[in-house]
Amino acid sequence: MSSAEPLPPTTVRPRQVQASVLAAFQLVEDAHYLGAPRRRRGRAQLLAERAVADRRLARDLRAS
Numbered sequence: 667m668s669s670a671e672p673l674p675p676t677t678v679r680p681r682q683v684q685a686s687v688l689a690a691f692q693l694v695e696d697a698h699y700l701g702a703p704r705r706r707r708g709r710a711q712l713l714a715e716r717a718v719a720d721r722r723l724a725r726d727l728r729a730s
Contacts, residue, residue: 687726691719 687723687730691723695719
């Protein structure tokens, strides 16, 4: 091939955007704690919400 010949077009494959479940969970948690004004919640309710979030994360990690 000489320098006068054009280069063949390169095929560009579109990349699929994939975020890990943990990164998505962290974004949600950051938005929850930093974005909204803090409300006074009971400790039991806070622990229950964390337990639910932990179970969902574990389930999603097993599924992926």
